Amino acid sequence: MSDKIIQITEMNKWFGDFQVLKNINLEVEKNKKIVVCGPSGSGKSTLIRCINRLEEHQQGSIIVDGNELTEDTKDIEKIRAEVGMVFQQFNLFPHLSILDNCTLAPIWVKKMPKKEAEDLALQHLEKVQIADQANKYPGQLSGGQQQRCAIARALCMEPKIMLFDEPTSALDPEMIKEVLDAMVNLAKAGMTMIVVTHEMGFAKEVADEVIFMDEGMIVERAETKEFFANPKSDRTKLFLSQIL
Amino acid sequence: MNKLNFLQPDKNNFYTYLYTGVILVALSIFIVFLNSFFNKDIVSFLPGPISFFLPLILGFIGLHLIRIDYSGLRFLDSINKNINTNNFNAFLSLLIVFVVIKSLPPLLSWFIIDANIAGDSKDVCTGSGACWTYIKIWFNRFMYGMYPNPEQWRINLSFIALAFLGCVGFFATEKFKKYLTLYYVVVYPIIAFFFIFFFISGGPIFFDFSYGIIAAVISIILGFFIPSKFKMYYFIIVPITLYILLKYVFFYEELIELGKLEALEWVETGAWGGLSLTFIVSFFCLIFCFPIGLFLSLGRRSDFPIIKYISIGMIEFWRGVPLITVLFMSSVMFPMFLPEDMFIDKLVRVIIAISLFEAAYVAEVIRGGLQALPRGQYDAAKSLGMGYWKMHILVILPQALKLVIPGIANTFLALVKDTPLIFVVGLLEIVGMLNLAKTNPEWLGFAMEGYVFASVLFFIICYAMSKYSYNLEQKYKTER
Numbered sequence: 001m002s003d004k005i006i007q008i009t010e011m012n013k014w015f016g017d018f019q020v021l022k023n024i025n026l027e028v029e030k031n032k033k034i035v036v037c038g039p040s041g042s043g044k045s046t047l048i049r050c051i052n053r054l055e056e057h058q059q060g061s062i063i064v065d066g067n068e069l070t071e072d073t074k075d076i077e078k079i080r081a082e083v084g085m086v087f088q089q090f091n092l093f094p095h096l097s098i099l100d101n102c103t104l105a106p107i108w109v110k111k112m113p114k115k116e117a118e119d120l121a122l123q124h125l126e127k128v129q130i131a132d133q134a135n136k137y138p139g140q141l142s143g144g145q146q147q148r149c150a151i152a153r154a155l156c157m158e159p160k161i162m163l164f165d166e167p168t169s170a171l172d173p174e175m176i177k178e179v180l181d182a183m184v185n186l187a188k189a190g191m192t193m194i195v196v197t198h199e200m201g202f203a204k205e206v207a208d209e210v211i212f213m214d215e216g217m218i219v220e221r222a223e224t225k226e227f228f229a230n231p232k233s234d235r236t237k238l239f240l241s242q243i244l
Numbered sequence: 245m246n247k248l249n250f251l252q253p254d255k256n257n258f259y260t261y262l263y264t265g266v267i268l269v270a271l272s273i274f275i276v277f278l279n280s281f282f283n284k285d286i287v288s289f290l291p292g293p294i295s296f297f298l299p300l301i302l303g304f305i306g307l308h309l310i311r312i313d314y315s316g317l318r319f320l321d322s323i324n325k326n327i328n329t330n331n332f333n334a335f336l337s338l339l340i341v342f343v344v345i346k347s348l349p350p351l352l353s354w355f356i357i358d359a360n361i362a363g364d365s366k367d368v369c370t371g372s373g374a375c376w377t378y379i380k381i382w383f384n385r386f387m388y389g390m391y392p393n394p395e396q397w398r399i400n401l402s403f404i405a406l407a408f409l410g411c412v413g414f415f416a417t418e419k420f421k422k423y424l425t426l427y428y429v430v431v432y433p434i435i436a437f438f439f440i441f442f443f444i445s446g447g448p449i450f451f452d453f454s455y456g457i458i459a460a461v462i463s464i465i466l467g468f469f470i471p472s473k474f475k476m477y478y479f480i481i482v483p484i485t486l487y488i489l490l491k492y493v494f495f496y497e498e499l500i501e502l503g504k505l506e507a508l509e510w511v512e513t514g515a516w517g518g519l520s521l522t523f524i525v526s527f528f529c530l531i532f533c534f535p536i537g538l539f540l541s542l543g544r545r546s547d548f549p550i551i552k553y554i555s556i557g558m559i560e561f562w563r564g565v566p567l568i569t570v571l572f573m574s575s576v577m578f579p580m581f582l583p584e585d586m587f588i589d590k591l592v593r594v595i596i597a598i599s600l601f602e603a604a605y606v607a608e609v610i611r612g613g614l615q616a617l618p619r620g621q622y623d624a625a626k627s628l629g630m631g632y633w634k635m636h637i638l639v640i641l642p643q644a645l646k647l648v649i650p651g652i653a654n655t656f657l658a659l660v661k662d663t664p665l666i667f668v669v670g671l672l673e674i675v676g677m678l679n680l681a682k683t684n685p686e687w688l689g690f691a692m693e694g695y696v697f698a699s700v701l702f703f704i705i706c707y708a709m710s711k712y713s714y715n716l717e718q719k720y721k722t723e724r
Contacts, residue, residue: 081629
């Protein structure tokens with residue numbers, strides 16, 4: 001059981017009266033790459049935001065790396081430090097340079113010495129191929145570069161799990177590829193990843209499993225090949241016919 | 245030769261239009277100039293209304309003639325672009341020029357030509373202009389209030405020392421740059437407080453100040469010989485020990501008794517005044533109101549109901565009452581709630597009152613900045629494992645404060661200009677001193693000069709502040 005890094009059981013979540021997530025059961029094993037897809041408003045983003053408790057769930061339990069997410073904030077900070085997240089809108093800190101964006105959390109949260117943190121950051125920036133931009137500010141970079149920097153920033157915390165919340169949706173088509181390449185490399189390095197995306201090409205290339213969500217429920221979960229070759233539910237078939 | 249069309253000047257016959265126009269405009273300005281400076285009306289042979297409006301008409305026609313697009317003369321183009329774009333703007337421009345010319349002579353004569361500055365009594369002020377002698381004679385009072393003359397060097401020395409210490413930031417080497425914020429936020433205000441509390445106030449307590457300095461100097465010198473491992477403890481223990489030794493064992497009683505070293509004369513805060521008091525009150529209120537406002541703004545957004553409602557209550561209370569009543573309460577009501585033998589100085593009470601009052605405004609300004617930040621910034625900071633304080637100190641506040649520099653500057657300027665209100669508790673800063681001086685029987689009737697003087701001083705202070713805030717804004721500007 002130890003390789004189950006995320007365990008979600010019987011999870012429900014409401015925004016006011018509106019139930020966004022209904023009876024979610026999900027287990028993710030270590031080093032697996034999961035792609036979550038589905039129409040907008042289906043609760044995909046909310047689901048992965050629940051995993052590092054940017055949103056609170058009201059019922060059920062979420063266990064990340066053996067720690068249950070509860071009200072206790074100390075634990076939550078510890079879990080968040082182990083779960084990296086990349087956002088649709090990049091959310092880089094505009095008042096800091098690219099390098100400082102990457103070293104901020106390692107220095108202040110993990111208490112890493114500055115020199116060490118900078119070496120680590122440059123190493124990760126090198127991997128996503130923007131080490132030469134390290135001293136620029138986020139406002140001076142293109143969208144694709146910013147998103148790659150956001151990936152590097154999350155990696156600098158050396159997380160066990162990476163969550164991607166539609167990382168390519170705010171980019172123009174030419175830049176999508178460079179971000180996806182960075183993510184493919186990361187997947188090949190063996191990171192546990194949960195990716196919310198509409199990029200089916202990416203799903204086919206790297207995902208171990210695909211989850212299809214609609215109206216707050218997990219409609220279908222299958223091995224990647226199985227999912228695309230013969231989807232079981234009609235809703236999935238309809239979705240795939242429109243998107244492919 | 246092309247046909248002249250005066251209704252529509254164009255590039256043909258360019259110089260004909262240009263010279264005619266320039267001559268007409270110059271003539272109109274000349275007429276107003278003569279009229280204003282030498283009181284001569286050279287067009288008085290014309291009927292009344294025409295002679296009155298003649299300059300305007302001439303200037304208007306002149307400006308119309310020189311309104312030629314892309315003339316090739318840079319000066320002419322810039323005039324046409326800036327003040328002469330169409331008939332209406334030409335009219336307004338002329339009007340403004342005339343008003344300026346008209347109002348110059350009376351201003352000049354009041355400020356300079358008919359003004360008096362020589363002499364040292366009211367009798368020299370015979371002219372119709374300003375009596376700067378009044379300002380000259382009272383200058384000392386306007387600067388220092390009722391502070392005794394022989395002791396005023398203490399104020400000067402303190403201010404010079406503080407100004408010098410304030411400039412440290414410009415000379416700091418790269419190595420010490422990271423301590424600058426700490427220095428300005430914590431150390432500098434403490435030093436300023438000690439200067440003002442011990443040095444300007446004086447009294448036997450001054451000895452404490454000198455012991456403190458002696459203790460600090462000795463311990464810093466000794467500090468060079470201490471291994472760095474123990475420095476932390478050393479700098480806490482040794483200065484305090486030295487201080488106590490100096491105060492209670494070696495000197496204190498004997499020096500006072502023997503009268504070998506006279507203590508600085510004690511000057512009660514009621515005697516402080518003038519511009520120096522304006523500076524003291526503004527300085528401390530600025531320093532205190534900012535952190536209080538910061539915490540109130542964070543408190544107002546807090547998730548804990550108690551903190552949230554206390555903050556809201558504080559902000560709404562202080563914003564809801566007029567400053568003048570707050571000051572009055574601080575001096576009249578507040579002492580009633582204190583125990584019999586407890587005494588808090590009037591000046592301290594006033595500074596606390598103004599600080600709390602302005603903190604409420606600062607809090608709302610900062611809250612505006614906090615709300616302007618996108619939610620993604622909070623999400624990103626949280627997802628990196630930062631807690632509340634790390635998130636705010638490292639990510640949120642640096643951005644939010646940058647956004648609200650103009651608003652904060654606004655509040656601070658208002659604060660400086662609110663300080664004259666402390667007259668209600670009997671503290672006379674510069675405007676208070678003016679009011680006192682203008683009621684002096686020997687110097688009746690010079691209120692105008694006093695207020696002009698105060699306006700100029702306030703303008704200099706406030707303009708410097710607003711320039712500084714603008715510089716800060718530019719310095720911290722980053723692209724989003």
